[in-house]
Amino acid sequence: xxxxxxxxxxxxxxxxxxxxxxxxxxxxxxxxxxxxxxxxxxxxxxxxxxxxxxxxxxxxxxxxxxxxxxxxxxxxxxxxxxxxxxxxxxxxxxxxxxxxxxxxxxxxxxxxxxxxxxxxxxxxxxxxxxxxxxxxxxxxxxxxxxxxxxxxxxxxxxxxxxxxxxxxxxxxxxxxxxxxxxxxxxxxxxxxxxxxxxxxxxxxxxxxxxxxxxxxxxxxxxxxxxxxxxxxxxxxxxxxxxxxxxxxxxxxxxxxxxxxxxxxxxxxxxxxxxxxxxxxxxxxxxxxxxxxxxxxxxxxxxxxxxxxxxxxxxxxxxxxxxxxxxxxxxxxxxxxxxxxxxxxxxxxxxxxxxxxxxxxxxxxxxxxxxxxxxxxxxxxxxxxxxxxxxxxxxxxxxxxxx
Numbered sequence: 001x002x003x004x005x006x007x008x009x010x011x012x013x014x015x016x017x018x019x020x021x022x023x024x025x026x027x028x029x030x031x032x033x034x035x036x037x038x039x040x041x042x043x044x045x046x047x048x049x050x051x052x053x054x055x056x057x058x059x060x061x062x063x064x065x066x067x068x069x070x071x072x073x074x075x076x077x078x079x080x081x082x083x084x085x086x087x088x089x090x091x092x093x094x095x096x097x098x099x100x101x102x103x104x105x106x107x108x109x110x111x112x113x114x115x116x117x118x119x120x121x122x123x124x125x126x127x128x129x130x131x132x133x134x135x136x137x138x139x140x141x142x143x144x145x146x147x148x149x150x151x152x153x154x155x156x157x158x159x160x161x162x163x164x165x166x167x168x169x170x171x172x173x174x175x176x177x178x179x180x181x182x183x184x185x186x187x188x189x190x191x192x193x194x195x196x197x198x199x200x201x202x203x204x205x206x207x208x209x210x211x212x213x214x215x216x217x218x219x220x221x222x223x224x225x226x227x228x229x230x231x232x233x234x235x236x237x238x239x240x241x242x243x244x245x246x247x248x249x250x251x252x253x254x255x256x257x258x259x260x261x262x263x264x265x266x267x268x269x270x271x272x273x274x275x276x277x278x279x280x281x282x283x284x285x286x287x288x289x290x291x292x293x294x295x296x297x298x299x300x301x302x303x304x305x306x307x308x309x310x311x312x313x314x315x316x317x318x319x320x321x322x323x324x325x326x327x328x329x330x331x332x333x334x335x336x337x338x339x340x341x342x343x344x345x346x347x348x349x350x351x352x353x354x355x356x357x358x359x360x361x362x363x364x365x366x367x368x369x370x371x372x373x374x375x376x377x378x379x380x381x382x383x384x385x386x387x388x389x390x391x392x393x394x395x396x397x398x399x400x401x402x
Contacts, residue, residue, distance in 0.1 A: 029206060032214065036218070039144045040147060042129070043144070043148045043150065049120060049121055050264070052113075054261060057113050146226070153225075159264060160232070161278040162275070163237055164236045164278040166256060166257045167240050168240050172242065179244065184329055187324075190330060197292060198291050205218065220351055224347055224351065225287065225290065228342065235281055239280065243279065279332060284336070285331075285335070286339040288317070293314065
């Protein structure tokens with residue numbers, strides 16, 4: 001068994017070396033990265049559509065300005081009447097006419113903004129998406145579909161985080177065993193560690209995996225992060241805890257949204273570190289856990305020993321990220337513990353599909369790979385059972401099935 005694992009690892013490394021040492025392999029990798037950038041840009045249009053709508057179509061300041069202009073028109077009309085009695089009717093009439101023109105101009109700008117927004121939305125949904133579906137392979141379009149869901153879930157989570165910051169009440173941080181054990185440290189080391197692991201996972205799948213397995217890994221990550229973002233939308237808005245970060249102790253130290261328009265349009269508050277109250281559960285711990293587990297899973301191709309070492313390194317990396325998050329007072333310990341727990345449960349439930357049970361899928365995978373395609377077991381299993389050539393199944397030895 002160890003000889004087979006060593007042979008498989010050598011075959012995998014040799015395959016990656018041959019793929020990257022040829023011009024065709026580099027063209028394929030560059031093409032995949034280019035299409036991935038295009039897919040991400042297409043998915044992020046939902047953020048642009050959302051911001052454009054609230055900033056130029058449903059802007060409170062513009063509405064308030066229009067009503068002010070209307071008031072100015074009424075005032076101008078009264079001024080015209082008063083001026084008419086005094087003998088200066090021309091000046092009053094000009095003032096009223098200017099106010100009416102401002103009203104018409106404001107309405108025309110809003111109508112033009114709404115028409116542009118509708119055109120953008122229709123072009124993205126009815127023209128760009130079908131064109132993208134025709135230009136890319138089915139595997140890449142599945143990545144595109146999951147990237148769209150991930151973008152929408154991220155947008156919803158950002159709005160929910162802004163709402164949590166809006167209702168946050170500054171106060172003394174709660175007692176936390178992690179704060180008592182770990183001294184406070186300034187810096188954003190936990191943010192750096194959280195950002196490094198997805199980049200490392202993407203680099204690994206691009207170098208060592210072929211196009212099919214690469215698309216599947218990226219799709220799995222988008223799916224699991226979409227589920228985590230949806231869970232976080234629910235939990236972060238239910239209960240507002242006093243933020244343990246130093247800038248959350250007083251209201252003037254962070255820029256809290258003051259209106260519903262600010263809640264809808266402040267899309268980079270969480271990235272800039274100015275949010276407070278969006279604590280339960282930790283997105284740092286959940287993302288790091290999911291990405292680390294996904295990266296560790298790929299190491300089973302290198303053999304059982306390499307997989308065991310990767311598991312130890314992954315656990316240490318997750319613990320280090322959580323430790324620095326506690327030290328920088330970004331989260332309570334319970335936020336990080338729940339984030340790691342929810343990330344683990346999400347991985348083991350949604351790692352392969354939205355609906356298929358991964359444990360049952362692995363067992364079926366083990367059964368069908370023992371028998372050829374013409375064996376009666378495939379007829380007994382029925383159409384719902386996966387086949388050896390099913391793209392959702394990962395080509396791996398039966399001895400490595402969990």
